[in-house]
Amino acid sequence: MVLVHLEESLLEVLKYAELKYFRMVSDDDLPNEPLDVAVVEGAVTNEEEAIMIKKIRRMSKFLVAAGACAVTGGLNAIKNISPEGEVESTVYSSPEHVRSGKAFGLNEYVNVDAYLYGCPIDRRELINTLMSLVMRVPPYIPGLTVCMECKMNGNECVFLTRGELCLGPVTVGGCSALCPSNGVACEGCRGVLKGTNPKGLELAWTNAEISPDLIRLKLRKYSDVYQVPAR
Amino acid sequence: MFIKEDARYWKLEMSFVLKREELPHFSKHIVSKGYSLFAPVKKEGRSAFKKIGEDHVDEISLDYIRTTMPPLKALLIPPKETLLRIKDGRIEEVLPNPADKIAIMGVHPCDVNAMSLLERVYTDRPEDPYFKARRNSLLIIALNCKSADEYCFCTSFGTGPSLDEGFDLLLTDLDEGFLVEVGSRKGAELVGDFYMPKALSTDLMEKDETIRRAKGMIRKHVNTAGIQRIMTGALYNPIWNELAGKCTGCGACNMVCPTCFCFNVVDEIELDSGSVLRSRTWDGCLLWEYAEVALGGNFRRDLSARIRQFVNHKMNYWLNQYGALGCVGCGRCIEQCPARIDITNVVARLRGELL
Numbered sequence: 001m002v003l004v005h006l007e008e009s010l011l012e013v014l015k016y017a018e019l020k021y022f023r024m025v026s027d028d029d030l031p032n033e034p035l036d037v038a039v040v041e042g043a044v045t046n047e048e049e050a051i052m053i054k055k056i057r058r059m060s061k062f063l064v065a066a067g068a069c070a071v072t073g074g075l076n077a078i079k080n081i082s083p084e085g086e087v088e089s090t091v092y093s094s095p096e097h098v099r100s101g102k103a104f105g106l107n108e109y110v111n112v113d114a115y116l117y118g119c120p121i122d123r124r125e126l127i128n129t130l131m132s133l134v135m136r137v138p139p140y141i142p143g144l145t146v147c148m149e150c151k152m153n154g155n156e157c158v159f160l161t162r163g164e165l166c167l168g169p170v171t172v173g174g175c176s177a178l179c180p181s182n183g184v185a186c187e188g189c190r191g192v193l194k195g196t197n198p199k200g201l202e203l204a205w206t207n208a209e210i211s212p213d214l215i216r217l218k219l220r221k222y223s224d225v226y227q228v229p230a231r
Numbered sequence: 232m233f234i235k236e237d238a239r240y241w242k243l244e245m246s247f248v249l250k251r252e253e254l255p256h257f258s259k260h261i262v263s264k265g266y267s268l269f270a271p272v273k274k275e276g277r278s279a280f281k282k283i284g285e286d287h288v289d290e291i292s293l294d295y296i297r298t299t300m301p302p303l304k305a306l307l308i309p310p311k312e313t314l315l316r317i318k319d320g321r322i323e324e325v326l327p328n329p330a331d332k333i334a335i336m337g338v339h340p341c342d343v344n345a346m347s348l349l350e351r352v353y354t355d356r357p358e359d360p361y362f363k364a365r366r367n368s369l370l371i372i373a374l375n376c377k378s379a380d381e382y383c384f385c386t387s388f389g390t391g392p393s394l395d396e397g398f399d400l401l402l403t404d405l406d407e408g409f410l411v412e413v414g415s416r417k418g419a420e421l422v423g424d425f426y427m428p429k430a431l432s433t434d435l436m437e438k439d440e441t442i443r444r445a446k447g448m449i450r451k452h453v454n455t456a457g458i459q460r461i462m463t464g465a466l467y468n469p470i471w472n473e474l475a476g477k478c479t480g481c482g483a484c485n486m487v488c489p490t491c492f493c494f495n496v497v498d499e500i501e502l503d504s505g506s507v508l509r510s511r512t513w514d515g516c517l518l519w520e521y522a523e524v525a526l527g528g529n530f531r532r533d534l535s536a537r538i539r540q541f542v543n544h545k546m547n548y549w550l551n552q553y554g555a556l557g558c559v560g561c562g563r564c565i566e567q568c569p570a571r572i573d574i575t576n577v578v579a580r581l582r583g584e585l586l
Contacts, residue, residue, distance in 0.1 A: 012502045124499070131500035142495055142512065143520030144482065151486035151567070152310035152513055154300045156277050159569055169481030169569050195519025196480035197534055203477060204569045 002066075002121050003039070009127055016134040035060040037133050039116075043069040043076045043103040050109050057110040062133060065106045066126070068119035068222055072191045075119070076103035077223035105223075114139045117172050117190035119222070125174055141174050145193050146186045150177035158185050165205060165218045170196040170225065188222045198225040242412070246430035247422060250408040258288040258336065260425045266334035266370060269306065271295050280305070280335070293337045293404065296380050299567060301489030302338055303346040307365045308353070308494065310486075311512045314361065318506035327364040336372040337402070340391035341383075341561040343373050345489030347397050351553040352492045370417050373398035375438070376445045382562025384451035384575055390559040392445040403438040410438050451565075451575045453546070454582060455556060462547035465581040466539065474577065475535035477570045478517075484541060484564035484572075485515025490549075490557045493521070516540045542577055 003010060004025065020031050030052075038060035044050050057063055068074035079087035080102045088095040106112050116125055129139040146168035150157070158164040158180050167188030168180055179186050192198060198219060205215050219225045249257055262268050262285045270291040271278040278295035280302040316323045353362035376383075376392035385391030394401055399418035403410040410430055413419045485491045495514040498507050514521060517538070522531040531537045549557030558574070565573045579585040 009502055127502055128499050131502065135500060137500075140497065142497055143518060143523075144495075144512070144514070145480075145518070147479075147481040147483050147569075148486050148513070148515060151299070151483055154279060154305075156275060156299055157483075157567060157569070160567065161275070161277070169479040169483070193480075193519070195534065195537075197475070197478055200477050200479040200570050204479065204571070207571070 002123055002126055006123065006127065009123075013127070013130050013134075017130070030056075033059070037062045037064065037130075039064045039066050039130075040106060041067045041070050043073045044106060044109055045076060045100040045103045048099075053106055053109050062113045063106070063110065064114045064116060064129060064139075065112045066116040067121050068117070068189045068191065069103070070106050071115050071117055072105045072223035073103040073108075074105075074189075074222060076100075078220060079103065081220065081224070115141070117141070118175055119189040122175055141172075143193060143195075144173040145169060145196060146171040146173045146175065146177050146180070146190070149173045149175070150180045150186075153177055153181050155181055158183070159204075159208075163208065165210060165214070167201070167218065167225075170198045170201050188219075188225065191222065192225045243430060243432060243435065245413040245419070246435065247411040247427035248405070248408050248430050248434055249402070249411050249427050253427070254291065254293070254409070255288040257425060258283060258291055259285055261334050261336070261372075261421065262288070264332075264421065266332045268334050268336060269302065270336040271298060271302075280337075291336070293374055293402070293409075295337075296376070296378060297339075297382070297562060297566065299487055299563065301342060301345065301487060301561070301563065302335060303342050303371075304349060304489050304492075306333065306335060306369065307346065307349065307362050308492070308513075311510055312361065313508055313510045314496070315509040316506065317509065324360075326360060327368075329364050329368055332368050332370070333365065334370040334372065337374045338371060339374055339376055339561075340394040341385045341559040342489050343371060343394055343397045344385075344388075344390035345559045345561065346371075348490045348549075348553065348555060348557060348559070349492055351555070355553070370399045370421070371397070372400040372402060372418075375401065375403040375442055377404045377441050379445050379448040380562070381450055382566045383449050383560065384453060384562060385560035386446060386449050387451075387453040387455060387575075388556060388558060388560050392449070393442040403441055405434060405437050405441065410434050451560075451562070451573075453558070453560070453575050453578050454584065458556070458578070459547050459550055461582055462543050462578075466543070468581060470577065470580060471535040471539045474538045474572060475533065478534055478538055478572060479570050480517055480519075480534050480537070481569060482515035482517040483567045483569065485517055486513060487563040487567045488545075489559060489561055489563070490545070491515065516544065538572075542574060545574070546578060 020035060038056050044053055065071050069076060084101060088098045092098055114129060116129060125141055132139040150168055159166045164185040166180060166185035168186040170192050171186050171188045172190040172193045175190060202215055258268060268283045269280050270283050272281045272290045273292050279298050283291060313325045316325060353359040373394050375394060379392060398414040401412040401414055413422060493514040494511040496511050498509050500507055523529045531540060545558040546556060
């Protein structure tokens with residue numbers, strides 16, 4: 001949906017690209033022709049979606065996973081640790097209509113060429129990625145942490161000064177540390193940055209006498225941080 | 232003996248006392264000279280450097296120990312700065328305007344010394360025009376420390392708590408106000424047309440006493456004797472693996488270190504017919520991507536190797552690279568580490584001074 005909210009910028013992007021399929025905007029079916037770029041949102045949670053993403057992969061030269069759900073499974077992946085169906089029956093009145101199993105990011109099923117992290121994704125990163133593809137250079141999102149961007153913004157640490165459980169130290173940066181810069185701890189929506197050490201963070205929290213239950217909840221909100229890193 | 236007396240005489244001739252209540256007026260005086268003034272202000276119980284407008288000189292508070300952000304690094308190499316704009320095949324360098332005069336007031340000795348180290352890096356060939364332009368237009372009003380906390384260890388490197396050179400003006404917080412010492416022509420010009428009484432020899436004695444007291448508060452220490460040999464000998468010490476279990480790999484130490492000078496150059500493609508902004512952002516050796524090369528090769532795959540690099544760069548490699556150790560003992564990396572890793576502790580353990 002961030003794509004739609006680009007508004008005038010979207011028109012600018014459309015000077016260089018033809019939109020073939022956009023389910024959030026039009027009911028047209030997925031065309032049966034090769035695509036240069038596919039930008040896919042959402043987690044894969046059932047067999048039909050798995051088949052669909054494999055089809056899209058085959059059709060497209062370049063596949064972008066856009067948003068927390070497509071990158072790591074996102075919030076949906078909370079249910080992955082519960083027995084199948086349990087979460088659905090707590091949330092929905094008639095869970096028998098829900099056809100949804102474990103939630104995973106796209107790369108669980110197909111090769112992904114580029115990622116747009118976060119919930120929601122960053123507008124600038126989206127534009128930069130699309131324009132990079134127009135110019136035929138690989139999109140690049142710097143591999144730094146939210147914690148580093150937070151320091152660059154001149155903030156005081158919400159963990160060290162207020163004891164808040166912030167996932168900034170292990171989370172992919174690029175959001176300009178939006179949450180901690182507004183006084184709210186990072187929830188880790190952009191996923192775990194490759195090379196960071198969530199176990200170290202868990203240890204730091206444990207040493208600060210945070211209850212193991214709370215730590216587990218925090219580290220599992222946007223998919224389990226101990227899974228494969230987002231990037 | 233005669234020469235020493237002579238030096239003391241001249242020191243007195245170029246030393247003044249700024250009454251505490253005169254500080255805002257003096258700050259206004261600096262702004263009126265066309266400087267953008269940066270000084271520490273209180274923010275949520277901590278202090279941070281901020282640009283001070285003429286109407287906000289009352290907010291300046293020189294009573295602080297440490298800011299999280301290293302002030303001179305942030306001024307001279309902004310966390311994110313645009314280097315070039317490329318449009319329609321034309322490359323336009325976005326250099327700082329040399330006419331923009333900057334004054335920074337209240338920088339502690341460790342940070343001034345850290346800037347001298349950055350100078351070695353950025354004015355070494357090839358010279359960095361962005362750094363150089365800002366450095367040339369920068370006036371430094373340093374502030375000797377009157378206190379220290381549990382993270383300070385500048386005495387290990389001779390980088391504090393007092394300063395002998397590298398400033399335009401140097402303040403010391405005394406009972407009745409600030410001792411103002413002149414360190415350069417620019418500094419002399421600034422006090423030249425602002426009335427301050429000359430300092431007395433008792434003021435200089437009070438300064439010495441203040442610094443002695445600050446020194447007495449410093450608890451942490453790094454023994455630098457033969458440190459290069461010890462660090463190199465410890466490259467395969469199991470301590471690096473142990474630290475990798477605790478370290479989150481967040482890179483906060485890199486950001487808050489006043490001598491960490493690495494940056495990443497990034498191109499951002501703008502929407503208007505593909506013009507490109509090339510900018511640089513602070514980077515850090517704790518990151519996976521930092522030592523990554525083409526096709527995914529990486530020279531420091533393990534976090535242990537990256538921690539080892541951070542500590543060794545400060546305490547070992549700097550000496551060969553730039554002729555000085557790369558740590559000034561400001562204590563930021565210790566204070567800001569979520570995992571509570573303490574570089575003084577690491578060195579002490581490698582020296583066998585601690586278990």
